[in-house]
Each structure stands twice: as structure tokens, then as C-alpha cells.
Amino acid sequence: MTFGLRSLALALLLATLAACSSGPDRPEPTPLQSFAPQIQGAQVWQAQLGDVEFALAVAADATSVTLASSSGDVIALAxxxxxxxWRGNVGEALSAGVGSDGRYASVVTRGNELVVFDAGKLLWRARLDTRVVTAPLVAGERVFVLGVDRSVRAFDVLDGRKLWALARSGDPLTLLQAGVLLPWQNTLVVGQAARLVGLDPLSGAQRWEAAIASPRGTNEVERLADLVGPAARIGDTVCARGFQSAVGCVDAARGVLSWTKNVGGANGVAADEQLVFGADASDRITAWKREGGDVAWTSDDLRFRSLSSPLVLGRTLVFGDYQGQLHFLDRENGKPLLRLPTDGEAIVGAPVKAGPNIVAVTRDGGVFAFRAE
Incomplete structure (x- = not known):
């Protein structure tokens, strides 16, 4: 199958999935139940970004949060x-972003250009030979890019010089969805099909490979089991979801699979020292024990509410939904602790921790920061 036909098949697949998620055959979302808040929380600031029509990744640290709009605005907020x-503009629509190390920020345009800013100043642009929907990773004075074909490229963050490239062959179809791209100590961890792969960030040489999912089915579409982001990194463990197939964890120090569980779902996972969290295709939330993968608890309270990928922070597990609600759950049992509204539009991507706050972005570009107990 040629790349053009693969792209067409992917577009059709995603359109079908989108129709299924919002069509008349999809069950009605579970009504929200009233409850007495168990923790205190409130909105502390709000900003406007501009429409977000791509798989936005928000880059955040202790002092700043960096975001981008579909139209090409890239913004850093305290x-x-x-x-x-600071604020910069790419000059064209975006397909991926934002990756940032706190100084350099990187996005990818729909025209397949990798663009890097230095504190808001446009530093360089480089043409890519593959489509990209995963936010670039900026780390160690390099920019790493994961293509939709799950090829990987590394660039010098200062001048845009290509340092190395790694192609992936043998996978006839891949998802047009953000994949796994993250650092672990001195290893670059990427998702390639159903496998987590550890690479040398200096050369692109493979160090290890571990399969989280086992593709099944009678055709290429049914066998899609690409790893989807965000993944979770805790100590030496990296946990990820295989699209509609599995959730599993890998020991990144040894490059071996720790455990995997068959479960559907299309969004990434979060984890802490004890538990791994995720919502399946029906938005049933499950917590698995990080050691061994046994189920610790499940919750049906938010089924069919088109939940975002989660954030776990202290005692709370946070999901956004299609109505812009942020749900703060008890990470020990899934019980509701607090619910806070945004602007009524769907939450894009996973909420993130930014300094003392939790930041969420909506489809209309509303940026909301909350502080909870």
C-alpha cells in the first residue's frame, strides 16, 4: 500500500471513529450526579489562545506554560x-505542538515544516519529509520528531542541522494520532507500532524494544495497535496504551515488558508510584496496580463523556470531558472530590501541572488555570 493510500485509509478510519463517538448509535453520556465537594478548588486565571483543531500538547514546568493555536500562534504564559x-507566530496552520524545554519551543506546520522559537524569537525552520501530529520533544539541545509513519528524526536545537534519522518499516498502517515520544535518563523512548523502543539520542541506535500490544484482526485496520500518547514515566517504568488493544508497562532500565492487559481505549494514560490510570473506549475509568497490573478499581460514573487523557497529582486524578468540565477524582477509589467548569467546550489533550496550578485548554482556545487543595 502506498503512503498516499495509507493516508487515505487513515483519514477514513478516523472519520469513522469520530462518527461513532458522536453519532446516534453512541449511548447517551452518563448524567453528572450532584455531590458534596471533598476538596477546595477555584479558577485562578484565564487566557484566550485561539481555536485548537489539532492534538495539542501543553508544555509546562514550574514557571511557565507554552501553548499553540491551530492558526500558528505560539504563546508562553507565567x-x-x-x-x-512571549508570543510568536509561525505564519501558517499547525499540525503538532508544543514541545519545549522552558526556553526553546517547537511546533510542526501542516505544510510539514519543523519550527523552533527561542523565547518567542523565530530561530529556524526545517522541511520534513513526513507528516507529523505528535508534539516534538525538546531535550538535551536537540529537537526530536516522530512522524505519522513512526520514523524518528533528531535536529540540533541551535541551528536546525539534522543529526540523524531512523525509519520504521513493515507497518502498513499507522494512526493519525499523537504517539509516544519522551526522554528516560539518557534514552529516547518512542512508540513504534505496538512497541516501545529505546534509542540512543545521540545516534538513533536502538537499545531495546518491548511490545505492549499484540495486533489482532483479519485486516490492516483491525490490527492497528499503535501506542498513543501521552505515556506515563515513573522511575524506571514507562506505561502506555496500545490503540483499542492494551495498556502495559515496560521496565526502561532493562528494556523488558513488566505487564500488559487487554483493554480498549484511544487516549493516553497517567501513573504514580502505586497506580496506572486510564479511560477505555466507553470512558470507564480503570486504575491498575503499577506492580503486576492487577485492577485496583473501576468507575462507570463518567461513561460516554468523551474524557481526556488524565493527570494524576497527589491524591487527585483529573479528567476533562466534552462539556469542558474538569473532574477531580480520588485516586484511591475513583470517587468524585471536586468538579470545576471551563467554557463549555471540550477539553483538548490532558490537563497539566504548571507551577502551583492545573491548566486545561478547550477546543475554542480557552486556557484555564485552577488551584485545588
Whole structure:
């Protein structure tokens, strides 16, 4: 199958999935139940970004949060107050972003250009020979890019010089969805089909490979089991979801699979020292024990509410939904602790921790920062 036909098949697949998620045959979302809040929380600032029509990844650290709109605006805000620190514009629509190390920020355009800013100043642009929907990773004075064909490229963050490239062959179909791309100590961890792969970030040489999912089915579409982001990294463990097939964890120090469980779902996972969290295709939330993968608890309270990928922080597990609600759940049992509204539009991507706050972005580009107990 040629790349053009693969792209067409992917577009049709995703359109079908989108229709299934919102069509008349999809069950009605579970009504939200009233409850007495168990923790305190409130909105502390709000900003406007512009429409977000791609798989936005929000880059955040202790002092700043960096975001991008579909139209090409790239913005850094102060994590504590929402004050604008800098703003840049790519000049065309985006397909992926944002990756940032706190200084350099990187996005990819729909025209397949990798663009890097230095504190808001356009530093360089480089043409890519593959489509990209996964936010670039900026780390160690390099920019790493994962293509939709799950090829990997590394560039020098200062001048845009290509350092190495690694192609992946043998996978006839891949998802047009953000994949797994993250650092672990001195290893670059990427998702390639149903496998987590550890690479040398200096050369692209493979160090290890571990399969999280086992593709099944009678055709290429049914066998799709690409790893989807975000993945979770805790100590030496990296946990990820295989699209509609499995959730599993890998020991990145040894490059071996720790456990895998067959479960559907299309969004990424979160984890802490004890548990791994995710919602399946029906938005049933499950917590698995990080050691061994046994189920610790499940919750049906938010089924069919088109949940985002989660954030786990202290005692709370946070999901966004299709109505812009942020649900703060008890990470020990899934019981509701707090519910806070945004602007009524769907939450895009996973909520993130930014300094003392939790930041969520909606489809209309509303940026909301909350502080919870």
C-alpha cells in the first residue's frame, strides 16, 4: 500500500471513529450526579489562545506554560498568574505542538515544516519529509520528531542541522494520532507500532524494544495497535496504551515488558508510584496496580463523556470531558472530590501541572488555570 493510500485509509478510519463517538448509535453520556465537594478548588486565571483543531500538547514546568493555536500562534504564559511572557507566530496552520524545554519551543506546520522559537524569537525552520501530529520533544539541545509513519528524526536545537534519522518499516498502517515520544535518563523512548523502543539520542541506535500490544484482526485496520500518547514515566517504568488493544508497562532500565492487559481505549494514560490510570473506549475509568497490573478499581460514573487523557497529582486524578468540565477524582477509589467548569467546550489533550496550578485548554482556545487543595 502506498503512503498516499495509507493516508487515505487513515483519514477514513478516523472519520469513522469520530462518527461513532458522536453519532446516534453512541449511548447517551452518563448524567453528572450532584455531590458534596471533598476538596477546595477555584479558577485562578484565564487566557484566550485561539481555536485548537489539532492534538495539542501543553508544555509546562514550574514557571511557565507554552501553548499553540491551530492558526500558528505560539504563546508562553507565567504558570502562577497567566501573564504573557512571549508570543510568536509561525505564519501558517499547525499540525503538532508544543514541545519545549522552558526556553526553546517547537511546533510542526501542516505544510510539514519543523519550527523552533527561542523565547518567542523565530530561530529556524526545517522541511520534513513526513507528516507529523505528535508534539516534538525538546531535550538535551536537540529537537526530536516522530512522524505519522513512526520514523524518528533528531535536529540540533541551535541551528536546525539534522543529526540523524531512523525509519520504521513493515507497518502498513499507522494512526493519525499523537504517539509516544519522551526522554528516560539518557534514552529516547518512542512508540513504534505496538512497541516501545529505546534509542540512543545521540545516534538513533536502538537499545531495546518491548511490545505492549499484540495486533489482532483479519485486516490492516483491525490490527492497528499503535501506542498513543501521552505515556506515563515513573522511575524506571514507562506505561502506555496500545490503540483499542492494551495498556502495559515496560521496565526502561532493562528494556523488558513488566505487564500488559487487554483493554480498549484511544487516549493516553497517567501513573504514580502505586497506580496506572486510564479511560477505555466507553470512558470507564480503570486504575491498575503499577506492580503486576492487577485492577485496583473501576468507575462507570463518567461513561460516554468523551474524557481526556488524565493527570494524576497527589491524591487527585483529573479528567476533562466534552462539556469542558474538569473532574477531580480520588485516586484511591475513583470517587468524585471536586468538579470545576471551563467554557463549555471540550477539553483538548490532558490537563497539566504548571507551577502551583492545573491548566486545561478547550477546543475554542480557552486556557484555564485552577488551584485545588
Amino acid at each position: 504558570a502562577d498568574t497567566g501573564r504573557e511572557l
